[in-house]
Amino acid sequence: MRLLRYGDPGAEKPGMLDANDRIRDLSGVIDDITGAMLDDKSLARLRDLDPSTLPLVDGTPRIGPCVGNIGKFLCIGLNYTDHAAETGMEIPEYPILFLKANSAIIGPNDTVSLPRGSRRSDWEVELGVVIGKPAKYVTEDEALDYVAGYCITNDVSERRFQGRLSGQWTKGKSCDTFGPVGPWLVTRDEIPDPQSLNLSLAVNGQTMQDGTTSNMIFTVAQIIAHLSGLMTLHPGDLIATGTPAGVGMGMKPEPIYLKSGDRMELRIDKLGQQNQSVVEDD
Structure with missing residues (x-):
């Protein structure tokens, strides 16, 4: 579905x-x-x-986040081999975890607004995993049984806030509108292997990211098993599982960051697409 x-x-x-x-x-x-x-x-x-x-919905209504009242918004950093390489950071021994504020969540085609002082806002297409039942101390073999479905997420990130304001990555990840989710929640029966999905992101029509979930360092099952050993995962929790190479801060010879007027287009196999325009906060 x-x-x-x-x-x-x-x-x-x-x-x-x-x-x-x-x-x-x-x-x-x-x-x-x-x-x-x-x-x-x-x-x-x-x-x-x-x-x-069922009644047919007329017209082209706005599409909201595919899950309402999302519980925890959990994110995994440096989870693709090529992304770790472009950042010059070592492969982590365990999944890197940070939280994204739920107030960042918007619909898949809503406008992304750059916060005041932002000069290094970046894009990250990611596979989102939505939990369907309480998960605590689950094994890797059973982990996917706890998934309700999958969706696209854009982990928009302000790199100066993330790395230079002291503290955790959450500061650069949680700005208002920095969490587009959707358009669809595709139930897990439609995605038998979450490690075989192509994902891409374009800015102003130019492809920046073009990867595959087969390059994840930690699989979806490994992530769920690891997190469930740290905390109970509840129905409606969302896990963003990391991004492939091609983020703005990794561009050579100079980084490229989002600016007002830019447009982002994100795609993941079987999960649809997102389209966001970028503006600046007043």
């Missing part, structure tokens, strides 16, 4: 895509797409629905 949320910010309705990529309204079936309805039983009930019997 491809589940989504559509409508104005804060007033999104649940929907699903039919076989012809048309939005069907789910609001007569469920209140919203949140962690509370991402368990296997609830998803099975939705899977049994015939999308053609």
Whole structure:
């Protein structure tokens, strides 16, 4: 299934895509797409629905984040071999973890706003993993059973805030609008192998990132197993699993950063695409 949320910010309705990529309204079936309805039983009930019997949504409404009321927004850093190489940093022994503030979350095609003082804002296309049931001390072999589905995330990052304001990476990751999520939550049955997905990002039509999840240092299963040994993962938690090479700060001979008027386009196999324009905060 491809589940989504559509409508104005804060007033999104649940929907699903039919076989012809048309939005069907789910609001007569469920209140919203949140962690509370991402368990296997609830998803099975939705899977049994015939999308053609659901109301068709007219027009082209705004698409919101594909999961509402996201719990923890967990992010993994330096998780692609080529990205670690372009940054000149060593391969980590364990997954590097940082948090992204939930107030950064926006829809997949909403506007990204650069904060005051930003001169080094960067892009990062990432595979997002949404947890479907409580996970604590799970093994690598069983870890994917705890996944509700997958989505695209853009881990927009202000590199000066991230590295030079003292403290943790979270400072450069959590600015308002720095967490586009969606457009769809694609349930795990549609993605049998999350380590075989191509992902890409273009800025102003020029491809900057073009990678594959097969180059992850830590697989999705390894990440879930590791994190669940540190904390309980709850339904609706979102994990951004790292980005491949091609980020702005890694460009040679000089870094390239986002500026007002830029447009980003992100794609991951089977998960759709995002399109964001960039502006500056007043």
